[in-house]
Amino acid sequence: MASEGNLRVELKSQQPSRNSAQHDATKSSHICPLEMLLHRLKAAKTNQDGKFASIMDALGEFGTFQRRLVTLTFLPIILAAFFTFADIFVFTAQKPYCNTSWILAVGPNLSEAEQLNLTLPRDTNGSLMTCLMYLPVTWDLESIVQFGLNYTQACQDGWIYPESKMRSLINEFDLVCGEEINVDIVLTIGQAGLLIGSLLFGFISDRLGRYPSILLSILGMIIFGFGTAFVNSFQQYLFFRFGALQALMGYIISSVALATEWLMGEHRAHAVILEHCFFSLGILFLAGLAYSLPHWRLLFLLGGAPVFSLISYIWILPESPRWLITKGKVEEAKQVLCYAAGVNKKQIPLNLLDKLQVSEQKMPKASVLDFYNNRHLRKVALVMGCVWFTASHSYFTLSFKMKDFGVNIYFSQVIPGIVEVPAQLCCIFLLEQIGRKWSLAVTLFQATFMNLLILIFPSEFKSIMALMVLLGQFSLAASVTVFFVYTAELLPTVLRATGLGLLYLAWVAGAILSLTLISQNLTISSSLCCISAICALALCSMLPETRDKPLSDTLEHYSLETRSKSKNLITEDTIYDNKTEELAKNTLLNRMTNVDSGATSSRRND
Incomplete structure (x- = not known):
């Protein structure tokens, strides 16, 4: 028991x-x-991302269709560069003299030099005054020569420009003698146009599609870009330039989004790099055309005429299949993909196409407020905004520094354009070897280092200073190319164009602040470049790497x-x-x- x-x-x-x-x-x-x-x-x-990657593998990563797409989207970038920087060559300095043709009534055989000597007063150094003239009299020519004229007044009948070899906006609209323009204001209006265009077309591109956004921007380039040649006043010129720059920004954002969403892997980065190379070539095209043409209207007529060929894009440019899928237009996406496969002489298996099914109640919703509500987008916007601000501020500061060396206006554009092309091609090696994040850090660090050397190096050594400015522009060109690739890959398809447009706010802020500080003190501007670059470098560590990753x-x-x-x-x-x-x-x-x-x-x- x-x-x-x-x-x-x-x-x-x-x-x-x-x-x-x-x-x-x-x-x-x-x-x-x-x-x-x-x-x-x-x-x-x-x-889900792998579905589209599998379809693109079957389609061919970089076949005939993709090569044609890259050519179609990036050839107009040459025109974009032309319209963007045309202001530089139409405001060339002109020396005015009052129009005193009244004396020809009594002395029709007078040469231009004799006419000016008799009718214009001279300054203390003996040079003819530009904004004053002698009061017209009813004397005969002999009396005028013998006794001379004594009473002066402001120019009454306009101005002449005897020393001018080119017809510019200054002598077209007599922007002299109290009517001078502030170049900084013109640049600020241009930046405002780019800003409004980035926000407007970013929204249009994500709402209506890449294809209609590109067509609208081409229409804007035709109306406002080519149409600039026919303006009748300086105010009209500013308005047309404002509209043209809006259209240009819209085209750049929409074309980058379209190419990014059609291409895979490193082909995506190569396409954006090629776009920047075309932009640099467009600057060289503009400088050569401006040097050879004697009239600013001819510059816009001949340089802008190729924009009419872009009308053909109505029939030959495809829509982004990624964007179509996010909007629930699956059948249209399938048609576009099958057409691309036919051009590449490939065939997409039906079982892959059948996976592209999105019910209407499950279509992804997104708005600009997601850049505040979504932690990832908020982080991307803050970090890349700092990078864009730094690059913009540094670019305009170095461009202004180049003017200190007395370089001809044409060479001041040609030299950076030549330097930028190899810098952008070097990005191919960097992106393939060390990825997006480290490439951005390396190029931004180089630009910061050059800015720091310029800040502390004695200004007496102009040749060394010029070399450092060129090296700084080289690094900045590479940095701009890298962060365009990186930003486009970080943003999701539903908000890619909107995000690029919003980040351009930081670029405009850097440009305007640079123009403001440069007029006050170049040292302060260079110091701010270094400080903002250090902050951008520190923040870059927060971003994920996107190399060999599928787009979201x-x-x-x-x-x-x-x-x-x-x-x-x-x-x-x-x-x-x-x-x-x-x-x-x-x-x-x-x-x-x-x-x-x-x-x-x-x-x-x-």
């Missing part, structure tokens, strides 16, 4: 531990499936990453396109419920 009692006591004592072991085993049996389901959920978005189409990927890191895996507003993801989610919830129920039952039994 005692042994039986002891046995009961022993069995009773082992019962809780046995129940605990059973509960642990039950819990353990669910851990592995839970982890597998968790991994499946985290990989769900990657699989929606914001779900970033939201899923954030939730998984905080161990809050599923929320009510999470949307999935694949039914297996929904099944996985439900299974995960059931598993978690079963685990909790099992634990509750075990505690009750205990």
